[in-house]
Amino acid sequence: MDRRELLKTMGILSGSLLISDYVAAQENATSTLMENGKDQLSIQEFQKYYQTDRSFTNLENGFFGVMSEPVLHKFIENTRTVNSRLSGFARLEFPKLYRDALILTGTYLKLPSNSFIFTRNATEALNVAIQGYPLAAGDEVVLSQFDYDSMVETWEMLQKTKKIKLVYLEIPAHPESAAQIVELYKNAVTSRTKIVHLTHINHFTGLILPIKEITDALKPSGVKTILDAAHSFAHIDYSITELGADIVAINLHKWFGSPVGTGLLYVKPELISAMNPLFGDVKQKENSIYKLAHFGTTPFANIMTIGAAMAFQQQIAPAVKQNYLHGLKKTWIDGVQHLSAVEVLTPVSPEWSCAIGAFRMRNMDAKKVVDQLWTAHKILGVVRNLKGGDCIRITPQIYNTTADSERLVKALTVLNNS
Incomplete structure (x- = not known):
């Protein structure tokens, strides 16, 4: 089942997942999450649930994260379910599980209805955002040397196809202060700037940018911000909406411990109408986030396991x-x-x-x-x-x-x- 057919089956496309329904469902999900997180573990207790090869010392965990044993077992169970029950399960039962995963994720991340979609990774999410944002020849986009290579390449592609202008700034490896970083971004903005691309924690050196301070400083200019939070989600403690970025992409399979192939794109609801789908889909409403979610066949077991990852991560503060x-x-x-x-x-x-x-x-x-x-x-x-x-x-x-x-x-x- 492709993503569009799935959402139609769920009733999301026809508007049956109303905000009031979403809020009510979130209340139930909140109770579940609170129950799952009531007995938090120490680091040593938490570590007992990881079984990794100790014949070498793996200090390259930035590639992808590790599933804990409870999550791994749930993923295997979910994979067996899909593999044995086939299309009957996928067409008749999975739509509700997908809806439940959306609601649980929205509750966990405190995201409003019609503001996020699941993707296969943050790179896919950022491509949906970057290539979907309306830009014209001469519009400027601000980047830094710490932005992810693949995303810089996407912007460079648009430089050729849309004739936009890319403005690069240099962020010091050892900043003096948050104010220094904020001023760098403010000074890079001109009257032609449409987008500032930010990376919360870069994949080179791990520098954490003061995102909230940057987005606050840029708001008066009307410039929109796209935030690559692939490495920061479940790595450091923050709320997506409180960062103030207009568009945010995260990975669920790095620090959060979901199966490889799970990510998420958040878009402020008021921006959705202006966004263009990366993958053609003309049957959605212009203000529906699901117009951006036409990716083809869904990785069923991955989505089904997100809730298990949430339950496990809640066991540690x-x-x-x-x-x-x-x-x-x-x-x-x-x-x-x-x-x-x-x-x-x-x-x-x-x-x-x-x-x-x-x-x-x-x-x-x-x-x-x-x-x-x-x-x-x-x-x-x-x-x-x-x-x-x-x-x-x-x-x-x-x-x-x-x-x-x-x-x-x-x-x-x-x-x-x-």
């Missing part, structure tokens, strides 16, 4: 999780700051970074560093092609331990002295 992830990063950065060959590219302060960190070695090519970490120490990191020089990104996850960070410190000390 967001601040506890964030502080632990920051501590893992701080341990290795503090341990290598003094090494003469190591250049740390990530501020250690929790204001500016959480789990993700990056470094370069002055005496060794980045790829060689990654190769040496793997072959000699069985530590996995990844090279990121950052403007100004490649870097090595280190990304621990909630299942990692302080000993994993300390193992990296020992390995880099060896490389530094070699």
Whole structure:
């Protein structure tokens, strides 16, 4: 069943999912979420639900996240259900499960009705937003060197096809203050600027931008903001709507622990009418968010497992999780700051970074560093092609331990002295 047929079956396209129904359904979903989250776990208790290969130290968790055992078991169960019950299940029962997932997700994220759709990842969500926003020749879009490569390429494509102008700014790796970042964006805006593209936590160095301060500063200009929050959702604690961005894309399969292939696009309801679908669909109302959701066959089990991921994530307080992830990063950065060959590219302060960190070695090519970490120490990191020089990104996850960070410190000390 493709997404449009699915939504029609659900009654969303015909308008039966009214705001009043949505609010009432959210009340029931809220009770469920509160019940699921009533007994929160310590880090050590939470970690027991992850079973990962410990024959190597995986510090490359920025690629995709890990499902906890309860979520994985639910995903396998859901996959078996779809695989055994086939179209009868998909056509007759799944529509209600999809609707329930929408309502539960809206409740969990505190999003209003008609403001978000499920996507397969944040890249797809951002493509829907970027290519769907009405732009004309000469319109300007502001980007930075920390924006995700694939999204920059999408904007570069529109530079060729729509003749828009791209304005690039340089964000310091170690900012002096939030005000400094805000001024950079304000100064980049002109009378021709239509969009400012922001990345909440970049995938190179893990720098956290002060998004709320930036969006507040840009509001008087009328410029719209598209926020790439692929790496920040369930990584640091915040509310999507409180950030103030007009359009937000997140991944559910990185820090949230849903199956790979789950993402979400949020669009302020008042902007929906102006948006154009990336995939042709002329049967939706202009002000319906679902006109942007015509992707083809739905990954049934993925959607069915989102609720399990929510229930599990509610077992730990967001601040506890964030502080632990920051501590893992701080341990290795503090341990290598003094090494003469190591250049740390990530501020250690929790204001500016959480789990993700990056470094370069002055005496060794980045790829060689990654190769040496793997072959000699069985530590996995990844090279990121950052403007100004490649870097090595280190990304621990909630299942990692302080000993994993300390193992990296020992390995880099060896490389530094070699």
